[in-house]
Amino acid sequence: MMNPLTTNATPDRIMDAAGELFAENGFRQTSIRDICAHANVNIAAVNYHFRDKEGLYEAILQRSFDKCVNCYPIVATDGPPEERLAIFVRMFLLRILGSGQPAWHGKLMAAEMANPTAAFSKLVEQAARPTHNVLLGIVRDLMHTTENTYQVEAVALSIMGQCLFYKHSRPVIELLGIPIPVTQSEIESLAEHITQFSLDGISGVRAVVAHA
Amino acid sequence: MMNPLTTNATPDRIMDAAGELFAENGFRQTSIRDICAHANVNIAAVNYHFRDKEGLYEAILQRSFDKCVNCYPIVATDGPPEERLAIFVRMFLLRILGSGQPAWHGKLMAAEMANPTAAFSKLVEQAARPTHNVLLGIVRDLMHTTENTYQVEAVALSIMGQCLFYKHSRPVIELLGIPIPVTQSEIESLAEHITQFSLDGISGVRAVVAHA
Amino acid sequence: MMNPLTTNATPDRIMDAAGELFAENGFRQTSIRDICAHANVNIAAVNYHFRDKEGLYEAILQRSFDKCVNCYPIVATDGPPEERLAIFVRMFLLRILGSGQPAWHGKLMAAEMANPTAAFSKLVEQAARPTHNVLLGIVRDLMHTTENTYQVEAVALSIMGQCLFYKHSRPVIELLGIPIPVTQSEIESLAEHITQFSLDGISGVRAVVAHA
Amino acid sequence: MMNPLTTNATPDRIMDAAGELFAENGFRQTSIRDICAHANVNIAAVNYHFRDKEGLYEAILQRSFDKCVNCYPIVATDGPPEERLAIFVRMFLLRILGSGQPAWHGKLMAAEMANPTAAFSKLVEQAARPTHNVLLGIVRDLMHTTENTYQVEAVALSIMGQCLFYKHSRPVIELLGIPIPVTQSEIESLAEHITQFSLDGISGVRAVVAHA
DNA sequence: TATGAATGAGCCTTCATTCAT
DNA sequence: AATGAATGAAGGCTCATTCAT
Numbered sequence: 001m002m003n004p005l006t007t008n009a010t011p012d013r014i015m016d017a018a019g020e021l022f023a024e025n026g027f028r029q030t031s032i033r034d035i036c037a038h039a040n041v042n043i044a045a046v047n048y049h050f051r052d053k054e055g056l057y058e059a060i061l062q063r064s065f066d067k068c069v070n071c072y073p074i075v076a077t078d079g080p081p082e083e084r085l086a087i088f089v090r091m092f093l094l095r096i097l098g099s100g101q102p103a104w105h106g107k108l109m110a111a112e113m114a115n116p117t118a119a120f121s122k123l124v125e126q127a128a129r130p131t132h133n134v135l136l137g138i139v140r141d142l143m144h145t146t147e148n149t150y151q152v153e154a155v156a157l158s159i160m161g162q163c164l165f166y167k168h169s170r171p172v173i174e175l176l177g178i179p180i181p182v183t184q185s186e187i188e189s190l191a192e193h194i195t196q197f198s199l200d201g202i203s204g205v206r207a208v209v210a211h212a
Numbered sequence: 213m214m215n216p217l218t219t220n221a222t223p224d225r226i227m228d229a230a231g232e233l234f235a236e237n238g239f240r241q242t243s244i245r246d247i248c249a250h251a252n253v254n255i256a257a258v259n260y261h262f263r264d265k266e267g268l269y270e271a272i273l274q275r276s277f278d279k280c281v282n283c284y285p286i287v288a289t290d291g292p293p294e295e296r297l298a299i300f301v302r303m304f305l306l307r308i309l310g311s312g313q314p315a316w317h318g319k320l321m322a323a324e325m326a327n328p329t330a331a332f333s334k335l336v337e338q339a340a341r342p343t344h345n346v347l348l349g350i351v352r353d354l355m356h357t358t359e360n361t362y363q364v365e366a367v368a369l370s371i372m373g374q375c376l377f378y379k380h381s382r383p384v385i386e387l388l389g390i391p392i393p394v395t396q397s398e399i400e401s402l403a404e405h406i407t408q409f410s411l412d413g414i415s416g417v418r419a420v421v422a423h424a
Numbered sequence: 425m426m427n428p429l430t431t432n433a434t435p436d437r438i439m440d441a442a443g444e445l446f447a448e449n450g451f452r453q454t455s456i457r458d459i460c461a462h463a464n465v466n467i468a469a470v471n472y473h474f475r476d477k478e479g480l481y482e483a484i485l486q487r488s489f490d491k492c493v494n495c496y497p498i499v500a501t502d503g504p505p506e507e508r509l510a511i512f513v514r515m516f517l518l519r520i521l522g523s524g525q526p527a528w529h530g531k532l533m534a535a536e537m538a539n540p541t542a543a544f545s546k547l548v549e550q551a552a553r554p555t556h557n558v559l560l561g562i563v564r565d566l567m568h569t570t571e572n573t574y575q576v577e578a579v580a581l582s583i584m585g586q587c588l589f590y591k592h593s594r595p596v597i598e599l600l601g602i603p604i605p606v607t608q609s610e611i612e613s614l615a616e617h618i619t620q621f622s623l624d625g626i627s628g629v630r631a632v633v634a635h636a
Numbered sequence: 637m638m639n640p641l642t643t644n645a646t647p648d649r650i651m652d653a654a655g656e657l658f659a660e661n662g663f664r665q666t667s668i669r670d671i672c673a674h675a676n677v678n679i680a681a682v683n684y685h686f687r688d689k690e691g692l693y694e695a696i697l698q699r700s701f702d703k704c705v706n707c708y709p710i711v712a713t714d715g716p717p718e719e720r721l722a723i724f725v726r727m728f729l730l731r732i733l734g735s736g737q738p739a740w741h742g743k744l745m746a747a748e749m750a751n752p753t754a755a756f757s758k759l760v761e762q763a764a765r766p767t768h769n770v771l772l773g774i775v776r777d778l779m780h781t782t783e784n785t786y787q788v789e790a791v792a793l794s795i796m797g798q799c800l801f802y803k804h805s806r807p808v809i810e811l812l813g814i815p816i817p818v819t820q821s822e823i824e825s826l827a828e829h830i831t832q833f834s835l836d837g838i839s840g841v842r843a844v845v846a847h848a
Numbered sequence: 849t850a851t852g853a854a855t856g857a858g859c860c861t862t863c864a865t866t867c868a869t
Numbered sequence: 870a871a872t873g874a875a876t877g878a879a880g881g882c883t884c885a886t887t888c889a890t
Contacts, residue, residue, distance in 0.1 A: 010854080026327060028240035032881060042855050047882060049853090107327065114322035115238060116383045124387045132388055153390055154405045161377025162370045168380045169373075171328045175336045176344055178365055193366045193417070200416025201409035222871090244864060254872050259865060434875080450751060452664035456860065466876050471861060473874090531751065538746035539662060540807045548811045556812055577814055578829045585801025586794045592804045593796075595752045599760045600768055602789055617790045621837035628836025629829070646850090668885060678851050683886060 011049045011059075013039040016102075018046075019060045023104030026111065027057060058119040061112070064105050065123050068095050074131050081141035082199060088138055089163065089198075090191040092131070096167045097180070097187050110168045135159060142202050151205055158201065162194045223261045223271075225251040230258075231272045235320045239269060270331040273324070276317050277335050280307050286343050293353035294411060300350055301375065301410070302403040304343070308379045309392070309399050322380045347371060354414050367414055374406045435473045435483075437463040440526075442470075443484045447528030450535065451481060482543040485536070488529050489547050492519050498555050505565035506623060512562055513587065513622070514615040516555070520591045521604070521611050534592045559583060566626050575629055582625065586618045647685045647695075649675040654682075655696045659743040663693060694755040697748070700741050701759050704731050710767050717777035718835060724774055725799065725834075726827040728767070732803045733816070733823050746804045771795060778838050791838055798830045 017039035021030040032053055036043045050056035072095040077084055096106065112120040135156045136148055143152060166173065170180055181187045229250035233242040244265055248255045262268040284307040289296055308321070324332040347368045348360055355364060378385065382392055393402045441463035445454040456477055460467045474480035496519040501508055520530065536544040559580045560572055567576060590597065594604055605611045653675035657666040668689055672679045686692035708731040713720055732745070748756040771792050772784055779788060802809065806816055817823045 026238070026240065028238065031879080033879085043857095043881095044855065044883080045853090048855095053881065110325075110380070111323070111327060113381045113384050114325075116387070121387060124384055128384060129388060151405075154402070155409065157377060157385070157390070158374045158406065158409050161375070161381075162373040164381060165369060165373025165376060168322075169325045169376060172325050172336055172340060173369070175328070175333060176341060178369070190366070193363075194370065196416055197367065197370050197413035198409075201413035203416075204408055204412025205405070243862075245862085255864095256866080256872065260871070265864065450662070450664065452662065455858080457858085467860095468862080468876065468878095469874090472876095477860065534749075534804070535747070535751060537805045537808050538743060538749075540811070545811060548808055552808060553812060575829075578826070579833065581801060581809070581814070582798045582830065582833050585799075585805075586797040588801060588805060589793060589797025592746075593749045593800060596749050596760055596764060597793070599752070599757060600765060602793070614790070617787075617841070618794065620840055621791065621794050621834075624840025625833035625837035627840075628832055667883075669883085679885095680851065680887085684850070689885065 010039075010041050010045055014041060014046060014049065014056065015060050015063060018056055019064065019102055019108065020104050022057065022060065023107035023111075027053075027117075054117075054119070057117070061108070061119055061123060064102070064108065065127055068105070069127055071095070072098070074134055076134050076137055081138050084138045085142065085159075085199065086191070086195045088135060089159070089195045090188060092160075092163050093166075093181075093187050093191050093194075094184075096163065097182065098184070099182070106167050106170065110170070113164075113168060132156065132160070139202070142199070143206050155198075155202055155205060159194070159198050162198070166190070222251075222253050222257055226253060226258060226261065226268065227272050227275060230268055231276065231317075231320070234269065234272065235317070235323075238323065239265075266329075266331075269329070273320070273331050273335060276320065277339055280317065281339055283307070284310070286346055288346050288349055293350050296350045297354065297371075297411065298403070298407045300347060301371070301407045302400060304372075304375050305378075305393075305399050305403050305406075306396075308375065309394065310396070311394070322382075325376075325380060344368065344372070351414070354411070355418050363417055367410075367417060370413065371406070371410050374410070378402070434463075434465050434469055438465060438470060438473065438480065439484050439487060442480055443488065443526055443532065444528050446481065446484065447531035447535075451477075451541075478541075478543070481541070485532070485543055485547060488526070488532065489551055492529070493551055495519070496522070498558055500558050500561055505562050508562045509566065509583075509623065510615070510619045512559060513583070513619045514612060516584075516587050517590075517605075517611050517615050517618075518608075520587065521606065522608070523606070530591045530594065534594070537588075537592060556580065556584070563626070566623070567630050579622075579626055579629060583618070583622050586622070590614070646675075646677050646681055650677060650682060650685065650692065651696050651699060654692055655700065655741075655744070658693065658696065659741070659747075662747065663689075690753075690755075693753070697744070697755055697759060700744065701763055704741065705763055707731070708734070710770055712770050712773055717774050720774045721778065721795075721835065722827070722831045724771060725795070725831045726824060728796075728799050729802075729817075729823050729827050729830075730820075732799065733818065734820070735818070746806070749800075749804060768792065768796070775838070778835070779842050787841055791834070791841060794837065795830070795834050798834070802826070 014035060018030070018035045021035055021038065024030075032046050033043055035056075036045060039045075046053065046056055050059055072091045074088065074091050074095070077087065096109070116124070136152060139152050139155050139159070140146060140148070143149075143155070145152065166180060173180060181190045226247060230242070230247045233247055233250065236242075244258050245255060247268075248257055251257075258265060258268055262271055284303045286300065286303050286307070289299065328336070348364060351364050351367050351371070352358060352360070355361075355367070357364060378392060385392060393399045438459060442454070442459045445459055445462065448454075456470050457467055459480075460469060463469075470477065470480055474483055496515045498512065498515050498519070501511065520533070540548070560576060563576050563579050563583070564570060564572070567573075567579070569576065590604060597604060605614045650671060654666070654671045657671055657674065660666075668682050669679055671692075672681055675681075682689060682692055686695055708727045710724065710727050710731070713723065752760070772788060775788050775791050775795070776782060776784070779785075779791070781788060802816060809816060817826045
């Protein structure tokens with residue numbers, strides 16, 4: 001668990017241990033004592049390096065976000081919107097389901113989405129809004145409009161919902177006996193499904209709009 | 213001190229107060245003292261009536277589920293699958309977004325989905341699986357198949373994902389400035405969108421399947 | 425130390441133990457653990473009965489004051505001012521040096537006078553100001569004036585200073601090898617000295633004032 | 637980082653900051669972290685330069701005493717005792733109320749007098765006893781005796797009490813709305829009052845003694 | 849000489865829970 | 870059936886101090 005080549009500085013060891021425990025048991029359930037025991041550091045180290053239990057949480061959240069944003073950038077690109085949607089969905093799924101980040105990241109995010117802390121609101125602005133805006137641009141192009149109409153937003157949420165469902169409701173999905181995609185190819189299969197499903201869904205909505 | 217004619221019995225008062233507080237602050241964050249203070253009962257009442265803080269939680273979860281299941285029943289029906297899907301989506305959205313249940317139910321469920329307790333697993337079997345099976349049946353009919361293929365399940369999850377997104381990610385959606393449907397008509401508008409989007413999505417997927 | 429006839433309720437046992445420890449070691453130096461160990465009660469009892477460590481402190485201060493005020497009332501009386509001063513000094517010394525209250529009361533008050541807490545300010549209004557006003561009245565009569573002139577106030581403080589010195593500077597006085605009055609008769613001897621010294625001091629000041 | 641020409645050396649900066657904080661918040665209340673932050677030095681500097689938090693406290697106490705003793709020397713002098721008393725009172729008040737030393741010195745001393753530390757006992761021998769002996773000599777001469785009788789000691793304490801009251805009970809005096817002398821002339825006015833009051837007080841006591 | 853990361857003891861407080869009434 | 874005083878474990882946090890650098 002610890003890379004023998006690099007000494008893994010104390011703050012990093014704390015963040016690694018804490019992230020896992022926070023995700024497993026929740027913020028309150030997890031005690032600083034536990035974290036320090038797992039990280040093999042003194043109990044005062046958290047307060048020294050992060051000032052607070054909450055400070056530690058914020059640091060973990062931020063680092064987690066930074067990693068995933070850097071790893072799977074989602075930016076506005078050129079090209080036909082159908083292709084851009086495919087890329088978007090693929091990147092987004094890799095970002096939230098891929099192995100590029102610790103396994104506990106998902107649970108942490110799901111918990112935050114359901115019950116966001118102050119620390120999270122900042123991250124929404126940093127990451128969620130830009131991502132959402134990129135998606136809105138793609139959907140607008142697909143629907144041949146330049147405005148964020150109710151339809152555009154509803155479609156964007158439909159797409160996001162399909163993706164995030166696997167992350168937020170993972171425990172329930174597993175309880176229902178459905179396997180969660182984890183490997184690169186499984187995730188890409190899912191991306192293809194959601195892309196296709198959504199492109200067709202949009203074509204129907206567009207038709208309705210055209211009628212109206 | 214307690215008027216037996218007009219006020220709820222002690223256990224009900226406790227459950228009402230606790231449900232709200234659990235949803236607002238989380239299970240751990242909420243103390244028995246707080247609950248009893250809000251319910252205007254003795255501090256020992258929770259342990260007396262529910263054996264445990266956890267026992268109280270289970271009771272609340274169960275009661276909440278019972279209410280919503282009775283209020284918006286989701287059962288297999290006859291008729292063309294397109295129509296059955298429309299009914300399903302409408303009922304499901306009303307169930308999770310409607311005002312028929314305390315406002316805090318959603319947060320509670322979202323938290324449970326992200327991090328299920330033992331109490332929740334039972335409820336999944338009781339409620340989530342039957343609901344999922346009804347949806348699978350509709351999707352199978354829409355896709356002209358009798359088996360729960362990968363496609364069928366993926367489509368079902370795409371539909372569920374669209375619906376539950378509004379519940380699970382409500383705080384983030386609101387942070388993005390998008391209004392959450394709350395009135396009956398708003399919810400029905402959303403149901404129409406999701407139904408239409410999904411029906412068109414399915415038609416595309418079906419076409420692809422037919423090709424393969 | 426504990427009256428075997430009365431069971432000494434928990435809060436009283438805590439206050440007795442805490443008063444002693446606070447006076448001995450100071451507020452901060454004294455830990456709730458110590459207090460509870462000495463009082464033979466659970467560590468949570470302080471928070472249960474007094475909400476706070478500070479709440480306990482306030483309660484002790486208040487009770488201590490109440491006791492001494494009731495025991496040695498200082499009120500405006502009739503009679504020749506010389507006699508009234510004698511009574512005042514005697515009562516005041518008995519109040520602060522007498523055995524009517526726990527031995528630690530003095531240290532507590534001395535510490536408060538040098539570094540008053542918020543709780544103390546209230547007590548000053550409750551007890552110190554009335555006492556001071558009674559003394560001012562006596563001094564005014566002795567000096568044949570009806571106003572609180574600078575001289576009147578200076579004389580009043582001279583009298584108070586002589587009395588309180590034995591309380592505030594007790595440790596230093598003892599370090600100098602001078603015995604502190606403790607018995608009733610010792611205290612009354614001191615009261616006679618201070619009364620006589622002050623009456624003569626006043627006569628001189630009055631003479632000066634008359635000249636001016 | 638540190639200009640050796642204009643700024644105090646590290647130990648001095650620490651003592652200055654610590655003295656103020658100790659007086660303001662008390663010894664325990666003040667943390668080494670706070671002191672070092674105010675003194676702009678490393679957190680380990682206190683332990684490095686003074687071995688201990690307590691070592692720092694002793695150093696501050698000693699330095700403070702040295703300064704005040706050098707500034708307002710109190711030594712046995714020649715001349716009529718009435719005049720010597722006037723000088724004594726004036727010097728003593730300037731010593732404890734004057735601006736020749738940091739404002740926090742008074743609080744520190746008052747706290748020590750109420751609850752002396754080991755460090756303080758030494759200072760009593762160094763400073764308090766000589767001062768007291770000088771005063772005893774003056775009072776003996778005023779009372780025409782060569783022995784430290786009970787009366788002599790009582791009178792000496794009466795004089796000291798009047799002076800120290802302004803220092804020890806300063807917060808209470810201020811709470812009562814009475815201004816504390818601070819300027820040179822205010823202090824000298826007070827000195828005149830105490831001197832006059834005490835001289836007249838002594839004359840009465842002497843008369844009583846002569847009678848007995 | 850001086851630093852600052854790291855330590856571990858101890859602080860006050862809150863918690864769910866129990867038990868005599 | 871219901872109370873509330875009392876319990877003891879555990880919580881987050883701050884502290885003075887040390888030690889490798």
